[in-house]
Amino acid sequence: MQKSISIKERYKAVISYFESAMPIAETELVYKSPYQLLVAVILSAQCTDKRVNIITPPFYNVFPDAESLSKATEEQVFGLIKSCSYPNNKAKNLIGMARTLINDFKGVVPSDIDELQKMPGVGRKTANVIASVVFNLPAMAVDTHVFRVSNRIGLTANSRTPLATEKQLVKYIPQAKLAIAHHWLILHGRYVCIARKPKCAECGIKEFCKYYQKLESKPEK
Secondary structure, X not given: OOOOOOHHHHHHHHHHHHHHHOOOOOOOOOOOOHHHHHHHHHHOOOXXXXXXXXXXXXXXXXXXXXXXXXXXXXXXXXXXXXXXXXXXXXXXXXXXXXXXXXXXXXXXXXXXXXXXXXXXXXXXXXXHHHHHHOOOOOOOOOOHHHHHHHHHHOOOOOOOOHHHHHHHHHHHOOHXXXXXXXXXXXXXXXXXXXXXXXXXXXXXXXXXXXXXXHHHHOOOX
């Protein structure tokens, strides 16, 4: 039976583990500019990074910048992104994003989270990704992996929304580590703490994990 640890001790242990085991953690989306990352993150909603990375090279060839994308038709965009989830909505959002970027921001992707969210298809998660990945700002984007892993480990308590999760993570993770912590949690959720059957046997933080603690405390049948 594991001894009970405080929330601060859990955060300290988890951060220490990731700093050692995953000193370099970055997005797996392939991009060469803020505009390209914005396109990729919009496409990545409920779609795998692997699929997005297949779609984006030909997309960038046709629409290398916001100016060219702002003049596109939905049919043109749809034809290039139809293999991802919700291609109709994403086609509209991508064109809307590009037009807003040109008209309101002179083609320059803003770093401010509120400004970013003025663009179609850009919610808080996407805005936080751009702020942290492109501008290295202390922002915590909460996607499905971050939401699940944080709750499982016990980094968050009774967190039922991405925003509630974000607030709790930001409270305990040092500002300087927020950007990389986002990637730690995503990659851990993608490859170890997977949705249906987490790989607890190969997890380096199981001794600090509430989910694993519950598993261990169950009597054997």
